[in-house]
Amino acid sequence: GWIVEPGKGRPLDEVMAVFMAAPATYTREDVVEIHCHGGYVVLREILALILAEEGVRAAEPGEFTKRAFLNGRIDLTRAEAVLDLLNAGTREGLNLALAQLQGGLQQRVEQVREVLLELLAVVEVAIDFPDEDGEIIASRAMGERLAAEVSAPLRELLAGARQGRIFREGAAVVILGRPNVGKSSLLNALLREERAIVTAIPGTTRDTIEECLNIHGMPLRIIDTAGIRETSETVEEIGIERSRRRVADADLVLLLVEAGAAAGPEDLALRASVGDKKVLVVVNKLDLLAEPASGPVGAADQALADWRARLPGLPLVGISARTGAGLKELEDAIFRAISGGEPRDPGFACVPNARHEAALVRALAAAERLAAGFKADLAPELLAVELQTALGYLGEIVGATSNEDLLDSIFSRFCIGK
Secondary structure, eight states: EEETTTTTEEEEEOEEEEEETTTTSSSSSEEEEOOOOOHHHHHHHHHHHHHSTTOOOOOBBBHHOOOOEEEEEEOHHHHHHHHHHHHOOHHHHHHHHHHHHHHHHHHHHHHHHHHHHHHHHHHHHHHHOGGHHHHOOOHHHHHHHIIIIIIHHHHHHTTTHHHHHHHHEEEEEEEEOOOTHHHHHHHHHHHTTTOOOOOTTTTTTOOOEEEEETTTEEEEEEEEEOOOOOOOOOHHHHHHHHHHHHHHHHEEEEEEOOOSSOOHHHHHHHHHHTTTTTTTEEEEEEEOOOOOOOOOHHHHHHHHHHHHHSSSTTTTEEOOTOHHHHHHHHHHHHHHHHHHOOOOTTTSSSSOOHHHHHHHHHHHHHHHHHHHOOOHOOHHHHHOOOOOHHHHHHHHHHHHOOOOOHHHHHHHTTTTTT
16 A cells, blocks of 8 residues: 555555564564665655654664564574674675574573583582482582583583684784785785785885685685885875784784795884784795706795794795785685684584673683582582572573673664664
């Protein structure tokens, strides 16, 4: 039918109105949807008409998903998965969000909580019958169950947290090097497009250039920086200062050096300037090396060996940004340096986000204290405290024990209408 402006009879749009009855809706409440054409003016006019009605207001950010959580249709991990779904930058990030939306993380956390509840029930019986607590609490058996069914699953969840967080949130990679070493050429090669201007003139890049890149499903922000050197040129000086700030915020620094060139004071100063940041040395321009007529070691191998000796203890990859040689090896090395391991199957069941990870760490610490308590035959009252502590932290993950401030913080990150 038609949406008609009241009192004027002026039609605004031909629409479809859909009524959905509780509880078979997203929020488990009665829901009415108006499907109209997507033009900005049409949407604005219809929305203004609706909001003019008494008692009607615009939804707050994430309010529909929050209502779904408060009405018990989804737990808190699934609510957060909706946001991950919307923000996914790669297919692998999308797979992680879908696995969590389907309850992957909730189910594993609930399994651990059930074990803790069973152990707590035994301990509370021992508290009620203090004369028989030694017979009720089989400390060795309960400690073994705690290790196998609580501590081990928690450690497994934590093991995937870092890589999963990177799949969700991405990482910043900064290309750093002295002028004219090939930073912009490397950016173009990784992007497979001519994004940055490349010339033989030192200082061509005056500002940082940032682009998005997908490496093995990991969303990265790759940042080309101005060559860092002493200069009196004002614009270049500003670009160099911005480059230093980007390095400070980087998850990984690609220190670009030139094959066949001796390590100069600029290269060594750049290495020192990044401090304890993760650094991957990239030896560029291997294509310019002349191969010897004979000999067991090629010029490229020798150049890499020389740079390993000059910058010891750092992972190193040789490439040619001009020909593309070594780029696959560089991408693999970038993934390993950031994630701390090899690419995993993107379908792995679930990985915690930063909030979940913090709660899991605390729950695991409580479980370890509990294990020590079983071993030392502590009083049941003390064991009960650690059990309730671990249960509380796990409850925070799924929303069984959550406060209003936490919920406001989570749902405020949603856009309106979700």
